[in-house]
Amino acid sequence: MTRERRSMATRAVHAGGKPPPSVTAPKVPPIYTSSVFTFDYLEQIDDVYEGRTPGYVYSRQRNPGIDLLEEAVSSLECGSEAVAFASGMAAITCSVLALAQSGDHVVAGRVLYGGTHTFFKEDLPKRGVETTFVDTNDLDEVRSAVRPNTKLVYCETISNPLMEVADLAALSEIAxxxxxxxxxxNTFVSPVLCRPLEHGADISINSTTKYLNGHSDVTGGVAVCAPYVAGDSAGDRAGELRAGGGSRTKAQSPAAKVRALAALYGPTPSPFDAWLTVRGLRTVDLRIRKCSENALRLARFLAEHPKVGVVHYPGLESSSCHALGKKYLSGGYGGMLSFELRGGTLESARALIDSLRMVELVPSLAGVSTTVSHPGKTSHRAIPPEERGAYGVGDGLIRVSVGIEDYADIEEDFRQALDAVPVA
Ligand SMILES: Cc1ncc(COP(=O)(O)O)c(C=O)c1O
Structure with missing residues (x-):
């Protein structure tokens, strides 16, 4: 039957299903929304599954647009292989679950994004993995927390929300x-300012919801792995140590373990989100440099203001993390800072936040506009106030994600809001 003589129903289903031939390629890669890919003949399935022929099968496992995102973020982080996820939390939880099994132990920073803290504290124990929380800036505490069954040491390049800088080289040596x-x-700084793999980290994770996409319109995450040499990595040595140095089963790279778990659990990003993130990251270098420049100026303004108590920003010479910031961050100290008004109460934080006119109250970060958040009521809400208060995340703490606006307008908004706040 010729195509013309097929019925209306059949033509509606099949017509327009293949792109027209073209010797020219689109300047921007298309969005591959297809959930599945077609094969010309049966044996081709084996060829693609076994890697003898390049090809895609099913988008939960791999998709060309998601591969492009992975390639782009891996390139920025100077890694060897990346796995993309539907959120930063998916990247964190799946990476950890792929690398720590029941009976294993994790050493993690005590100041972390609240969701990550809750995962380590409440979810991992149900899976038989115990976490010891430490001050990652106290290297002796880290050393003494490590056990024979420690599988991972986990930290943030700059901690959310206290902006402490991790000593990555020292932590990698201990791990x-x-x-x-x-x-x-690496979410708070992005690979523009720091590439943890260059300092010995094995996996660098970004919530691409933040700086990499950068426009507050995508939720995503990417885990980037360091180059892997079988038998030569810490992961393999950990296996050997546990096996008493005896015979080793075929080693699998951390990236392969993370990818296998992701393909099974299915926390895959949508092709549209992957496309938007690649578009967003084209300008990440420009954005983060401008955010950093504005943040340094705002941190200095706040630090000198008589109504402001403490300011957390590694770019300030007075910061206890300034030396580590200088060592690990290049091109700026990032767009994130946090501060408390004198007295540090919830009331003073509320008065300031409610007085801001241009700067919006937004419980996320790293978009193009300047926003504020209240960690105690948002990102760290699940952590009991006494617990977070003990390490500095009190009810008076305000977190600022400094944007790329003209600096004078940002300062003016904070100045008028500070004027409106009663003196403590
Ligand atoms: C430092 C950090 N890591 C990870 C996450 C989680 O990312 P997502 O919200 O994309 O799951 C966040 C969220 O705010 C974060 O601040």
């Missing part, structure tokens, strides 16, 4: 010395 891997959440 590797114990046969464990160092996993770093």
């Amino acid at each position: 590797h010395g114990a046969g464990a891997l160092l996993v770093v959440d």
Whole structure:
């Protein structure tokens, strides 16, 4: 039957299903929304599954647009392989679950994004994995927390919300010395300012919801792994240590473990979100430099203001993390800062936040506009106030994500809001 003589119903189903031939390629890669891919003949399925022929099968496992996102973020982080996820939390939880099994132990920073803290504290124990929380800036505390069954050391390059800078080289030395891997959440600085893999980390994770996409219109995450040499990595040494140095089963790279778990659990990003993120990250270098420049100026303004108590920003010479910031961050100290008004109460924080006119109250970060958040009521809400208060995340703490506006307008909004706040 010729095409013309097929019925209306059949033509509606099949017509327009293949792109027209073209010797020219689109300047921008298309969005591959297809959930599945077609094969010309049966054996081709084996060829693609076994990797003898390049090809895609099913978008939960791989998709060309998601591969492009993984390639782009891996390139920025100077990694060897990346796995993309539908959120930063999916990237964190799946990476950890792929690398720590029942009976294993994790050493994690005590100041982390609230969701990550809750995962380590409440979810991992149900899976038989215990976490010891430490001050990652106290290297002796980290050293003494490590055990023979420690599989991972976990930290944030700059901690949410106190902006402490992690000593990545020292932490990787401790982790590797114990046969464990160092996993770093690089969300707050992005690979523009710091590439943790260059300092010994094994996996660098970004919530791409933040700086990499950068426009507050995508939720996503990417885990990037360091180059892997079988038998030569900390992960393999950890396996050997546990097996008493005996015979080793075929080693699988951390990236392969994370990808296998992701393909099984299915926390896959949508092709549209992957496309938007690649578009967003084209300008990440410009955005983060401008945010950093504005944040440094705002941090200095706040630090000198008589109504402001403490300001957390590694770019300030007075910060206890300034030396580590200088060592690990290049091109700026990032767009995130946090501060408390004198007295540090919830009332003073509320008065300031409610007085801001241009700067919006937004419980996320790293978009193009300047926003504020209240960690105690948002990102760290699940952590009891006494617990978070003990390490500095009190009810008076305000977190600022400094945007790329003209600096004078940002300062003016904080100045008028501070004028409106009663003196403590
Ligand atoms: C440092 C950090 N890591 C991870 C996450 C989680 O990312 P997502 O919201 O994309 O799941 C967040 C969220 O705010 C964060 O601040």
